[in-house]
Amino acid sequence: MPLSNRHLLGMKDVPKEDIQLILDTATTFREVLERPIKKVPTLQGKSIVNLFYENSTRTRISFELAEKRLSADSINFSVSGSSVSKGETLKDTVKNIEAMKVDMIVVRHAAAGVPLMLTKISDANVINAGDGIHEHPTQALLDMYSIREKLGKLEGLKVCIVGDVAHSRVALSNIYGLKTMGAKVSVCGPSTMIPRYLDELGVDVIHNIDEAIQENDVLNVLRIQLERKAREYFPSIREYSQYFGIDRNRLEKNGKDILILHPGPINRGVEISSEIADGSSQIILQQVTNGVAVRMAVLYLLGTLN
Amino acid sequence: MKLVLKNVNLLNPDQKLNEKDVDVLIEDGKYKKIGKLTEAELKDAKVLELKGKYLVPGLFDMHVHLREPGREDEETVITGCNAAANGGFTGIACMPNTEPAIDSAEVVTLIKKQSAKHLVDVYPIGAATVERKGEILSPMAELKDAGVVGFSDDGVAIKTASILKRALEYARMFDLPIIEHCEDETLAGGAMNESINSTLLGLPPIPAIAEDLIVMRDILMAEYANAKVHISHISSKKSVQMVRDAKKKGIKVTAEVTPHHFTLTDDAVKTYDPNVKMNPPLRTRADVDEILAGLKDGTIDCIASDHAPHSLEEKEMEFEYAPNGIIGLETQVGLAFTELFQKKILNLEQLIEKLSINPRKILNISIPQVKEGEPVNLTILDPDAIWTVDKTKFKSKSVNTPFDKRLLTGKSVGVINKNQMFIDGKFERI
DSSP states (O other), X not given: OOOSOSOBOOSTTOOHHHHHHHHHHHHHHHHHTTSSSOOOOTTTTOEEEEEESSOXXXXXXXXXXXXXXXXXXXXXXXXXSOHHHHSSOHHHHHHHHHHTOOSEEEEEESSTTHHHHHHHHOSSXXXXXXXXXXXXXXXXXXXXXXXXXXXXXXXXXXXXXXXXXXGOHHHHHHHHHHHHTTOEEEEESOGGGSOTTGGGGSOEEEOOHHHHHHHOSEEEEOOOOTTTGGGGGSXXXXXXXXXXXXXXXXXXXXXXXOEEEOOSOOOBTTTBOHHHHHOTTOOHHHHHHHHHHHHHHHHHHHHTTO | OEEEEEEEEEEXXXXXXXXXXXXXXXXXXXXXXXXXXXXXXXXXXXXEEOTTOEEEEOEEEEEEOOOTTXXXXXXXXXXXXXXXXXXXXXXXXXXSOSSSOSOSHHHHHHHXXXXXXXXXXXXXXXXXXXXXXXXXXXXXXXXXXXXXXXXXXXXXXXXXXXXXXXXXXXXXXXXXXXXXXXXXXXXXXXXXXXXXXXXXHTOXXXXXXXXXXXXHHHHHHHHHHTOOEEXXXXXXXXXXXXXXXXXXXXXXXXXXXXXXXXXOOGGGGGGOOGGGOOSSOOOOHHHHHHHHHHHHHXXXXXXXXXXXXXXXXXXXXXXXXXXXXXXXXXTHHHHHIIIIITTTSSOHHHHHXXXXXXXXXXXXXXXXXXXXXXXXXXXXXXXXXXXXXXXXXXXSSOOOOSOTTOEEEEEEEEEEETTEEEETTEEEEO
């Protein structure tokens, strides 16, 4: 059974069967990653461009590794800043890449909607590796994979997304994906960091982290983007970590062992303490490994579709 | 040359004129005779059969960006006027956010000179402050003498309450309005309206309260200064309600709305098409419904296009980076008739008031009269003509419109002004 769409632009409208297929396929690739020789010939002869308009070492390396392990020819095309400052329009850049006969484009861009734009300019399969504060579907897939791996299921689980939801591309993708899979999703953070109207998505909004810990099976803790203007949305890092940060004391106080995910990179001591980040029961580094497997699954399923 | 308009319906709410199937003889740019014409009068005349069409005072668009001087690659005075004539307008007011801004008599004179021989009358709006920076009042008296009909820092609101106060007080001496782009600058800078859609699309939001705050400020200040303020491109529900209440109190506030703000909602942004990016942004159904109510009850005085030409390259950018604005001169009449007349929000008289009479009243411009001996300044409208928008046929230099290929009902057949006629895509002297 193939995927129902030839692009992965976001988790919105991705049906349950597709998510299931990606996660199941990722399981087989996860096993490949444990082998001495971690390479399969599945995408031999396919060329993939990693078009990164925004610095993201982790996501790019994860995709690049996934591509290499599938034996695809991958090219990195990194542009810092927007197409505007570069002088060439995005459209021209993509048309140029297209003329080199590429099969797939993995795109990361600071502006929302760019992956959709690419599908209108190019015939390649487009994978969204993060667009503005819109979506980051492979992150949501690897989060779901990690939860499923640890807790055995997604359906019926209660998952809370914690932190700067308003400026997160991870949050929206997680909300869509988890809800499709039958999980109950809530968000927890300072009210200035929760977008208005989010409740219209059927998501509970709370502002008390202790309540979030008590009520949920999983916390997906977002990174506070200290380098961005997120800083204007709360009084101080100290206050944030006191009221929304997660450390051992807080978990013990609530008498609860809870699965904690973090998309990285972590601000240690801000949204999550070092103890928790490094704790053996936590899966933050496993998420990184799973990320490669999930991206292999997405690339494989889309790359063998045509 | 003699021109006869045959069997045309005359409609001018300003004269309480509403007559069916009349013949009109035009000679030397003036109404020579209105009524039954003799054989002698018809002799050698060019005759246009206009059964079912309406002769109305030439339409007027009080919010146009001509881009000259500064961005002549996007629009010039002449191409903008051509677009206006093609869209059914015989007069336009052009906004001062050119480069340099219209903050000196020289720039006013340049624009007047460029448009002097054109069919379309061009009335510049002067900047309210020097370089539209919101710091020093522009030379309003000098600008008025050069021919401006209002003052605005359009693109932004007048920066501070103190300079707004002085601008209103000073402009009151000339009985000219301050025309405001209402947006709180500290809440500005987003890419679309704040709603569930901005969250779902991941686009930085502009909340409606950014508009409402300045509308409130401006109404209070207009009341305080006993001066005229005109709210440009009103787009939010609360702003419409505030203008309605202010008018009841007798405050000198007027308002305009663009066709895109009464036709589209922010659902249109789901395509990420930069041609639906404008400021103020497209808002929600509730806002559009209040706008329609405001048009109906007279809260909103007029319809204006906010015609904002942008080059193709600029409008092909990423949505967040693309500039705001769309062109509108050539789709305005069609959209107004389709969305307001055909859907019975406004009757024909009300529509002509909002497209021709009220904008002139706001700017103190005399209203063309349909009367023997008067100079001819008219638009011929066909409310039932069904047509498809084709941006390749636009006279504007730019094509940034979200309405290409849209089916519309109602259009301009032609216009006459200053001894010239524009009909069937061509200008001719009459």
